[in-house]
Amino acid sequence: MGASQRGEVLLARYDSDLALDGASETVHHYDGIVWRPVSDRDLKREMVAAFMEEKLPYSPHGISSAVDALKLQLPMMQPPERHLIGFSNGVFDLKACHFRAHRKSDWLLLANDVAFNSPVSGETLKDHAPQFWRWLNRATANCENKFERVLAALFMVLANRYDWQLFLEITGAGGSGKSILAEICSMLAGKGNTVSASMAALENPRERALIVGYSLIILPDQTRYVGDGSGIKAITGGDEVAIDPKHKQPYSTRIPAVVLAVNNNAMSFSDRSGGVSRRRVIFNFSEVVPENERDPLLRDKIAAELPVIIRHLLHWFVDPQAARRLLAEQQKSAEALDIKRGTDPLVDFCGYLVASHETDGLLIGNAEIVPFNPRKYLYHAYLAYMKGNNLNKPVSVTRFGMDMPGALAEYNQHYLRKKSKYGIRSNLSLNIDTAIGWMPKLARDNLPEE
Structure with a gap:
């Protein structure tokens, strides 16, 4: 049996639902919802399993050549459509404003863990997501404009609008709601699509390998950062960045992810060319919740309200550019300027x-x-x-x-x-x-x- 024939056997074991990402040379498998990466090691193990089931001899070289032959046979993956938001039970089409079943040709790499359902009659955030409603009002000091801008930030995470070339920075004292916001963002993106990193990781090719394939990069509890922000500027700007994974050939690719930095003290950037400033959206959470008023179950309560929150975001921002305009307003807000003046x-x-x-x-x-x-x-x-x-x-x-x-x-x-x-x-x-x-x-x- 030639290498190409062994490759066909391997393809059949995945029901022919395989495709190749050209940038990373990584094989992906369509699982009925999204295209998930399959490592060369897993492909080799699957090929070995096929030989063992038939009780046939094999060699490591023969297994490797089968994987190489398979990659030459596979169709190339296409970029996913920006107007589709994936859920566990289908996709929401922002252009058509309707929900439909998953399709292999959507080329989705990410999907939320939540099932999308139709809203009940007269559904509102205040009445049907009261825990989220109360938390957000308190976190924004009952400021209506800021309330809407935080919703715009959540929509940016939900819709994975990395193409807006912005990043979110949440500052404030401990107990002001920053970690709850980060948790909500993680729920909206999907726990499996969220990775924790640091500013240093964004600037190091070896560490950057750990953030490839995620739609939300959270920089939690940052120690005070002082630098030019070259990594975050390149990633949010849509530039190709070098990736140096262990035991694999280095390559360059774009990282299609929203970046959320959470810290007590705002980051200080030495770059004043505008490359960082025009991408940076700062929210300051100034209202600290007293210790005796904090609810240890708040995250779980808000998680139960997530379907309502998602439906509200999709309804509120039928025009995604409305969310982008709100974030632009926040960039130029007095609150953001005060933070920049302090750093x-x-x-x-x-x-x-x-x-x-x-x-x-x-x-x-x-x-x-x-x-x-x-x-x-x-x-x-x-x-x-x-x-x-x-x-x-x-x-x-x-x-x-x-x-x-x-x-x-x-x-x-x-x-x-x-x-x-x-x-x-x-x-x-x-x-x-x-x-x-x-x-x-x-x-x-x-x-x-x-």
Whole structure:
């Protein structure tokens, strides 16, 4: 029996429901719901089982060649349709707005563990998912806008909208509901589709191998992260990243997953090119539930309400772009800006500036100019801000000029500069009333000198 014939025998043992992922060279088996990866080791064991059932001799080389031949025979997998959400009993088509049975040609890789059912008459979150309703209202401090934006984040996880090129970051003190939100997201994505990782894992090719094949990557209880965020930027941006699995050939692929970071302290990113900022959606849970009011069974109670929550999300966001717009609003919210100001001194410094449409503000200056005059030179004002707030390691004037456009963009402002006979002048002036707290001997009526 030739290798190709042995490959056909192996294919028949899987009812011919096999296909090959071209990027990873991994065989997948359709189980009636999704296409699940089958390792080469499992394929070899199945081939050995076929020989043993027939009481025929075999060799390791013959088994390996059968698997190699099988891969050459298989059809190539196609990317799954973005408008389909898989459940245990079928798929919900967001375009057609209806539920139908699974099809092999959907090429689904992931499905929720929950069975989708029709809603009861007059179903609402408040009446039919009261535990979730009360929890979310408390977590969002009864803010209606924030309530809707958190629902939009949950829809993003449910629909696996990694293609929106966003990632979620949940901050807040312990007991504020962050872990419950992460648990709900895990339920929406499916426990088997969720993996726990770290920021370091997103940046390391060997560790990245552990997150391939999952639709939700949770970064739980992060220690304070300081870095450029290259890994999370590449993954959420849809770029191909290097994967270096143990005992297998390295390859590159896109990781189609939503990333959810959960931490007490917000992450601090050194990248100010906008690559991280335009992808980052920050929610701050500020309402801490007192110890005596916490319900240890809350997760289980919300899990029982999951079908209602899912139906509500699908009804609420019939137009998925409505959810994306809400997340864009959250990105530009005062809450998100406050978090960024607390983790990035340059962004905070920009909060003390007033931008003009003309270059009629402070001169840029540099550290060598004497006398030191933060009322006249923008860079001197920055140095005064750093010293006045006991912050170390101010950036150089060159880096300052490179980073200011990104920092000002957080306020939807532009950084303008123009040469003048006194030096390079900016479009920025100090807000005297707010800067007085850290400015040395600043007189409110003392204007910049020419």
